[in-house]
Each structure stands twice: as C-alpha cells, then as structure tokens.
Amino acid sequence: MTETTQTQTHSGNITGALWMLAAVGLFTATVTFVKVLGEELDTFQIVFIRSVVGFLFVLPFALRGGKSVFIPKRPWVLLVRMVSGNGNLFCSFYAVTHLHLAAAIAISFVRPLLLIFLAIWFLGEVIRWRRWTATIVGFLGALVMIRPGFVEIEFAVIIALMGAAFGAASHTSVKLLTRSDRHLTLLVYPSLFGCIIFMVPGLYYWQALTLTQLGLLIVMGGSMICAQTCVVRAFAAGEATFVSPIQFIRLIGAALIGFLIFGEVPDVWTLAGATIIVSAALYTGHREIKVRSEKTPAPPPPSTDI
Template identity: 40%
Template sequence: MGDLSRAGLAAAWQRLSPNHRGALWMIAASAGFTVNSAFVKTLSSEGLDAFQIGFARALFSFAALVPFCYRAGIGVWRSKAPGLQAVRSISAGLAMVAGFYAVGQLPLAEFTALTFTLPLFVVLLAVLMLKEQVRWRRWLATLAGFAGVLIMVRPGAAAFDPAALVALASVLGIAVAVMLVKKLPAGESHVTMLIYFCLASIAITIGPAFYAWQWPTAFQWLLLAAVGFLGVGSQAMIIRAYRIGEASFVAPFDYLKLILAGAIGFLIFAEVPDFWTVAGAGLIVASTFYIARREAAQRAASAAPPAEKSLHP
C-alpha cells in the first residue's frame, strides 16, 4: 500500500509543469529559511552567541553533506577556482554570522524584509564588479528599494536599532558571494560550493564560538541540529527551484517568507509590525519584484531569435 501511495505521488508530481514544481520547491525553501530564522531567534533569546550558533550550523550542515560527498567521489572536493571559492565562502560565512546576530535582535518580519534588499545590492555590485550596464528604470527601482530601507529603519529616530545595519551588512556579504558565483568557471559543482562554505564558516566561527561557549540544553542541541540541516536543505531547495522552473515564475514565491515571518513573529514572539515596517517592506518588495521582472524580460529578449528581437524595439 505504501509503495502504491508513493508511486501515485510521484506520478502526480511528474504531471505538474516544471514551473509549478519549481514554485513548490521555492515555497518549501521559503518556509525552511523562515522557520530556520525563528530557531536562531529562539536560541539567541536563550543566550547563545551568534558565533556559537553559526559554528553549529556549519558543522551540522557539513554532516548533512557527507553522504552526497561520498556519492559524488573525491572530485567534489576539488574546485576549478579555489581562491575565488575561498573568498566567496568567507564572505558568505561572515554574512551568516551577521545575519544570526541581527535576527536575534530585530523583529522577525523586519529582519526578513531587510533580506529582500539582496537584489538591490546585486544591482550595485554588478556595476562595480562586473561592469554591467544598468538602465535608468532599474536605477529608479533600486533607489526606491533603498528608500524603503530608510523608511523601515528610520536612522536618527528614537526607535532606530543598529542591528538593522548589521542585517544590511549581512545582505551585502551575501550579494558579494552571489557576484563571485557568477565569476566561477562553468560546471563548478553546487556540492563543492556548499562544502567550501561549510569549511570556511567553521574556520571563521570556531575560535569565537568556543570563547563564548554556553553548553546547550538537550532542546537547544536539537534546535542547533535543525538549524544546520534545515539551512543546507533550504539552500538545496532554492537551487532545485531555479533549475526546474523559470526564474521569472519561481522568484516571486520567495516573498511568502514575509507573510510567514509576520505570522511566526506574531504567534511565537508576540511581535506586531508597526506602520513604518509595513510601509518600508512594501516598497522594498515592490522594487525588488520590478527588478526581477525587468531582468527576466531582458533575458527573454536576449535569448529570442533575431527576427523576433526586431519586433521588440
């Protein structure tokens, strides 16, 4: 009976279009990342240091990768550009620790909204690092997104929390890592990228983690393991989502994180977003959504045959 059920589910899954399968992977990844942030916030509220949480996250994530490393063989440990991988992994590891600190200090919905500034930083870094040409519409959308950040964090106001700047620094670190991924040679394995990230994160966090070490309770060990396995699992689901579906169709489903974060923040942490958080988050989401749509349209135009391109001046 169980085999029949699994066969039926597999058949139903295959009947879905690639875009809808990609969307479901993205929804699962968004839920995973949001729950992960809630776990980190819980651990932080109980006194565990961001470096300790980051060390455990990297260690348990690496443990989750071991079976895939064994199956892929020794070649998965070798990068075609080890120096670039190292810099990318260090940037991502530092961003992880900064994000863990920020999520422990900020309301969950506010932290999640600030993470949506990633496409804004990517636009800036694409100009600086890749010398890409950005047209005025994307510049306006980028400026509108950063205006949303100012509305949300209100620098100079009594309610300003410096942890918001740490959250933005975390996003900037992730954006640098994204840009460096684009510079990696074609064919670089995603498992190789995850291995480098875990090893770099362990190296970054191990010293500060043991300096600030607080021996976890059994429940905290369970949460730390969940943060590691859920973190790497959510990363894998994001990769699967973009591999299966079209980016322009799949990407908007990531915005479900904001709804989930608001619900979890209210139900578990008794957090109620204020007007400025909602207004700033709305502007950030609108600007990043517009940027994603423009990039999808430009990719479609560049991939179209010459005769078809001539119809779209």
C-alpha cells in the same frame, strides 16, 4: 543576443525564481529557529553548531559526487564565497537575535541593491530600467519600515548592514562559481570553513544544550543548508539581478512570524513598507513572464495541403 538566447534566458529566470521562492521559505524557518535559540545561546555557538550540522549534512553527498567536488576550478573565487558567506551567516544571525525580526530582514535588503553593481562589474549582466526601478523601489520599501532617523542606529544595525554587504559578495561569487564548479563544491567548502573559523569562539561561549535546543539546532542546520542549495540553483538558472529581488518576500514571513511567535506587532510603517516590497518583487516577476511570452515564437499555422 538572438531570439533563442533571449528565450532561454527568460526560461532560466523563471526556474531561478522558483528555486529562490523555496529558499525564501527555508530561510524564514531558519531565522525563526535562530531567534528562539538566540534568547538563551550566544551567536557564536549557534553559527558554529550550524556550520557543523551543515557540513555533516552535505558531506555524504559530496563524497558520493567524486573527487571533482573537492577540486575547485576557481579557488580564489571560492575563497571569496567562503569568507563572505560565513560573514553573512554570522552577521545575519546576530542581527536576528538582537533586533526585531522584521527590522533585521528589512535591513538585509540593502543586498539586492549592492548586487546590481557587482553584477554589472563582475558578471557582465545587462540591467534594464524596469529591473533597476523594481529593485530601488523594493529598497525604499525597506527604508519605510526601518525609518532612518527614527530607529536608533545601534551596533546590531551596523552588523546587519555588514551582513548585507557580505551577502551581496557571496551571491556574486556563487553566480561566478556556478559557471565552472559543481553545486556541491559551493556548499561543502564554505561549511567546512565555517567549522574552522567559528570553532574557537563557539567553544569559548559554549553552554550546555537541552534536548529541545539540540533538536532545533539540527533542524536549523538542515533547513539552512537546503536553503543555500536552493540559492545556488536559483543563481545557476537565472540572472542574479532578477532572482535576488525575490528575497524581498521574506519580509512578509518575518513580520508574520514576529507577530505570531514573538509578539512583535507590526505598525503602519511595517505594513506600508512590506506592501511596497512585495509589489516590487511581484512586478519584476510579472514583467519577466510577459517578456518571455512575447519572445516565444508562435506555432506555425496548420497545413492546408490536401
């Protein structure tokens, strides 16, 4: 890799990090809405309405984008994205509605660790030891929070772990697809697929909606599709193994929301795990900025010609 290529890679990682930070904020808002709605509505109904809202939100942009949006260049990889993305959506929503918010988010952080292996095998990314260390430390921070052996391994925990696996596959497929397909392609097809597969169970468990619930569902669908847009742009700009660990910061927002809105008081283990996770994410970003500055060529000295 030449010096110019390295500089471009690091610059892309910083851009990707900013997009991922935006996604973190939007996802935190989304899970808050899901948690509120899940107290009265079934998960299937929530994900079905979310899929419909997301599809209607992105469809006008896709139509304006022309025929190329609807012609995927890697249909089989797109199929993986559609299945894994919607699998992650359902599992994540189920975990959020059946577990404490911070615990559900913490378990989802198995995903970046799985993503490292997928990035090596399918994306050909070179993983340096500092990035390995930061990701593993962040994962250990999540384990500190959920404390295996102290937290009952219930069905919702298994679903949350399945969601992490689906999420890793989804993010890897997004990274592959952004090399060939348009961003809108990665958004419109998964949303349409979600409408189809969740329609029957969503209607089966359907309950009449209040105006407040309808408003929350619409806002949730919009925030979710915006968050996914940010994720797509993050993986298009930066390396998957760099931008993905930034999602650890979601844990802080989840803990705060859980405390302020749902009365979930974080204990010392939650605070300790959150500190470890955020430190790992911040260290990764600090190292990337430092490496980028070292690789940027110094400006030429001023001319001494008379």
